[in-house]
Amino acid sequence: xxxxxxxxxxxxxxxxxxxxxxxxGAICAGCRFFGGYPITxxxxxxxxxxxxxxxxxxxxxxxxxxxxxxxxxLGASWAGVKAMTATSGPGFSLMMENLGLxxxxxxxxxxxxxxxxxxxxxxxxxxxQGDMMQAQWGSHGDYVIIALAxxxxxxxxxxxxxAFNLAEIYRTPxxxxxxxxxxxxxxxxxxxxxxxxxxxxxxxxxxxxxxYQPYRVAPGEWVSPMAVAGDGYRIHTTGLTHDERGYPxxxxxxxxxxxVQRLIDKIEKNKQDIVMVEEEGLxxxxxxxxxxxxxxRTAIWPIQMARQExxxxxxxxxxxxWPFPDEQxxxxxxxxxxxxxxxxxxxxxxxxxxxxxxxQAEVILVPHPGGGIHDPQKVLxxxxxxxxxxxxx
Amino acid sequence: MKYWREPLDxxxxxxxxxxxxxxxxxxxxxxxxxxxxxRGVLExxxxxxxxxxxxxxxxxxxxxxxxxxxxLLCPEFAIYVVEMEGEVVLL
Amino acid sequence: MLKMNGYRLDKTLETHVEAEGLNEEVxxxxxxxxxxxxxxxxxxxxxxxxxGTALTCFLSALRKSDLNLDKVAVVSGIGCTGRxxxxxxxxxxxxxxxxxxxxxxxxxxANPELKVVVFSGDGDLVTIGGNHFIHAARRNMDITVICxxxxxxxxxxxxxxxxxxxxGITTTSPYGNYEYPFNVSALAKASGAIxxxxxTVLHARRLARSMTEALLKPGFTxxxxxxxCPTGFGRRHKQxxxxxxxRYYHEHGVIRHGADPHGTDIGLGGALVEGKFVDVDKPTFxxxxxxxxxxxxxx
Numbered sequence: 126x127x128x129x130x131x132x133x134x135x136x137x138x139x140x141x142x143x144x145x146x147x148x149x150g151a152i153c154a155g156c157r158f159f160g161g162y163p164i165t166x167x168x169x170x171x172x173x174x175x176x177x178x179x180x181x182x183x184x185x186x187x188x189x190x191x192x193x194x195x196x197x198x199l200g201a202s203w204a205g206v207k208a209m210t211a212t213s214g215p216g217f218s219l220m221m222e223n224l225g226l227x228x229x230x231x232x233x234x235x236x237x238x239x240x241x242x243x244x245x246x247x248x249x250x251x252x253x254q255g256d257m258m259q260a261q262w263g264s265h266g267d268y269v270i271i272a273l274a275x276x277x278x279x280x281x282x283x284x285x286x287x288a289f290n291l292a293e294i295y296r297t298p299x300x301x302x303x304x305x306x307x308x309x310x311x312x313x314x315x316x317x318x319x320x321x322x323x324x325x326x327x328x329x330x331x332x333x334x335x336x337y338q339p340y341r342v343a344p345g346e347w348v349s350p351m352a353v354a355g356d357g358y359r360i361h362t363t364g365l366t367h368d369e370r371g372y373p374x375x376x377x378x379x380x381x382x383x384x385v386q387r388l389i390d391k392i393e394k395n396k397q398d399i400v401m402v403e404e405e406g407l408x409x410x411x412x413x414x415x416x417x418x419x420x421x422r423t424a425i426w427p428i429q430m431a432r433q434e435x436x437x438x439x440x441x442x443x444x445x446x447w448p449f450p451d452e453q454x455x456x457x458x459x460x461x462x463x464x465x466x467x468x469x470x471x472x473x474x475x476x477x478x479x480x481x482x483x484x485q486a487e488v489i490l491v492p493h494p495g496g497g498i499h500d501p502q503k504v505l506x507x508x509x510x511x512x513x514x515x516x517x518x
Numbered sequence: 519m520k521y522w523r524e525p526l527d528x529x530x531x532x533x534x535x536x537x538x539x540x541x542x543x544x545x546x547x548x549x550x551x552x553x554x555x556x557r558g559v560l561e562x563x564x565x566x567x568x569x570x571x572x573x574x575x576x577x578x579x580x581x582x583x584x585x586x587x588x589x590l591l592c593p594e595f596a597i598y599v600v601e602m603e604g605e606v607v608l609l
Numbered sequence: 610m611l612k613m614n615g616y617r618l619d620k621t622l623e624t625h626v627e628a629e630g631l632n633e634e635v636x637x638x639x640x641x642x643x644x645x646x647x648x649x650x651x652x653x654x655x656x657x658x659x660x661g662t663a664l665t666c667f668l669s670a671l672r673k674s675d676l677n678l679d680k681v682a683v684v685s686g687i688g689c690t691g692r693x694x695x696x697x698x699x700x701x702x703x704x705x706x707x708x709x710x711x712x713x714x715x716x717x718x719a720n721p722e723l724k725v726v727v728f729s730g731d732g733d734l735v736t737i738g739g740n741h742f743i744h745a746a747r748r749n750m751d752i753t754v755i756c757x758x759x760x761x762x763x764x765x766x767x768x769x770x771x772x773x774x775x776x777g778i779t780t781t782s783p784y785g786n787y788e789y790p791f792n793v794s795a796l797a798k799a800s801g802a803i804x805x806x807x808x809t810v811l812h813a814r815r816l817a818r819s820m821t822e823a824l825l826k827p828g829f830t831x832x833x834x835x836x837x838c839p840t841g842f843g844r845r846h847k848q849x850x851x852x853x854x855x856r857y858y859h860e861h862g863v864i865r866h867g868a869d870p871h872g873t874d875i876g877l878g879g880a881l882v883e884g885k886f887v888d889v890d891k892p893t894f895x896x897x898x899x900x901x902x903x904x905x906x907x908x
């Protein structure tokens with residue numbers, strides 16, 4: 126292998142595994158640090174990064190556990206480098222505390238979770254979407270996370286780049302919640318030429334070190350410019366509740382209000398910019414499927430079959446699962462009389478759908494404990510039920 | 519200091535002299551500077567700062583040789599010594 | 610300012626002023642102040658705590674080392690020692706419990722120009738953070754670790770930790786600790802650290818000198834600082850004041866440079882062996898990496 130000098134972008138058309146596409150997406154986004162730990166089914170991301178990063182003047186390190194991985198990623202980001210890690214359920218749980226640290230310190234970084242069957246060691250090689258609630262609520266305290274859910278290796282590539290961009294703009298860790306199916310699936314992936322890939326980076330301060338305050342946010346903005354270690358700004362940052370100087374402000378209840386409110390608002394109030402959904406066949410729909418990730422993809426065939434039976438059913442695919450697309454669901458229930466939510470867990474995002482539906486439409490869950498994709502008949506039956514048709518066994 | 523004989527280069531030895539500065543409000547009265555000053559310069563004072571601690575005071579200021587041990591040992595950044603140019607203290 | 614009897618007393622009769630920037634008038638100015646966040650002084654450590662001294666020695670060592678201070682980053686964890694990061698006027702990071710070392714690893718690898726120092730306590734570094742400690746030493750990651758060992762978890766009131774000596778009374782070992790403790794220096798040496806030194810805060814000059822050596826030596830360098838903790842530990846062992854503990858160090862401290870740290874466990878009573886135990890040379894993580902990649906990849 127030789128060193129490359131075209132920003133690491135491997136432009137071309139490939140038959141590529143999801144995990145590999147994820148790694149390539151990261152490199153296209155400018156990621157030059159990966160700190161991770163092997164775990165099925167995310168190991169391929171680490172392996173690819175270990176091969177590719179040295180070729181683009183990046184650093185790969187295999188840390189001793191997932192806690193160290195998450196922290197190394199935060200440290201690298203605070204030294205000014207775009208950084209990422211990839212894991213699955215058990216590692217995701219280990220990363221929770223330090224995900225919180227990343228959120229509190231407002232550290233841009235990307236955490237990829239290639240979900241597998243749980244709970245606990247569960248089904249290491251098989252798919253689930255069982256960590257979706259954990260994505261938002263897994264770390265202690267109040268915060269709003271950004272979580273993206275790709276449905277194909279191409280989308281995993283694209284959304285990894287988007288994750289980095291969102292992370293840099295909103296100064297937050299961003300989660301890419303994929304799964305063992307998409308991660309281990311091999312499909313066509315097109316990597317565009319470098320000038321067609323849009324990458325964004327954190328803003329640097331434009332004042333002198335004496336004037337700069339790490340967490341002073343200008344009116345009308347949501348995050349402050351980020352000086353990093355070595356810039357000469359002598360910054361201090363802490364996981365404790367802090368004031369604008371970055372100093373601990375635990376005795377000041379104003380500081381807690383202001384800080385936590387802003388951490389929430391910076392995402393919530395920018396949902397228009399952050400939330401992405403995909404609609405298909407909803408124009409005339411009487412019922413709809415709301416889903417995400419691989420479960421949304423495997424709902425396509427049941428939808429086609431239902432259409433053939435004369436049921437007007439459409440798909441609302443959540444590309445951004447967190448912050449939850451409240452508005453889109455509320456709009457949907459004005460139109461359809463029932464929503465079917467297939468997800469490969471025993472009911473997680475369905476609760477968000479129910480919350481937003483507000484009783485205006487029936488919400489039918491099609492659960493699956495993990496280990497495989499949905500039986501299309503089950504989804505079809507749910508659609509039939511939603512439409513008030515007879516359900517066949 | 520007593521010698522059993524006078525050193526041959528006694529006239530050439532220049533022993534530095536220091537001026538003690540105490541940042542009274544920072545002192546927490548731990549007593550370390552007083553205990554470990556090799557020249558016995560410091561003693562606890564009867565003054566108190568606003569937190570109620572007794573800062574040290576120099577009772578043998580002339581004996582200070584600007585060794586800087588008080589400055590290094592103090593946990594509070596509350597005492598330092600400034601070497602005075604040209605002043606000597608006879609041993 | 611009053612001048613009395615040949616010494617200066619920087620003193621004010623005003624009550625403590627809260628406003629930023631006025632500290633200098635109230636407190637005066639200490640030679641180390643340009644390296645401290647003086648708007649946050651006085652620090653939170655107890656009277657008789659050795660952390661202030663450890664910090665003074667560190668700042669003195671930093672000055673001596675002549676490192677570019679804009680490129681020095683201090684990372685600490687949780688605990689009393691962890692608060693050091695908040696008092697130094699350098700790029701500093703107050704991270705989660707036990708995880709200062711991996712954070713420091715990320716900093717260093719992302720920007721090798723940085724001089725990264727981990728300044729944290731025994732509980733943070735070798736108890737909860739033990740795994741990260743040994744792996745960073747194993748890799749010979751180029752960071753300097755200052756581990757302040759006060760034999761307990763002080764910040765939370767004085768609980769037992771992995772360094773609490775046998776018989777040690779703490780709030781979670783009220784009948785006396787019966788667990789074997791870690792010997793931090795031995796652990797570091799066994800894990801591959803290339804510089805290991807242990808000093809008490811009483812031996813301030815030697816401590817500062819070791820810190821300078823550790824800062825300037827590339828690779829995983831450790832300085833174990835034995836410190837009084839009168840509130841959490843000392844007062845439960847007949848050392849009600851920090852001064853009593855310093856007197857203990859004076860009596861029990863034995864300097865043995867080059868000693869094998871494995872024979873130098875610290876107990877209640879007995880010799881407290883200090884000195885420079887390890888000082889060897891070995892390629893760092895980044896040097897190893899560069900060498901290997903150079904070999905294998907064509908340029």
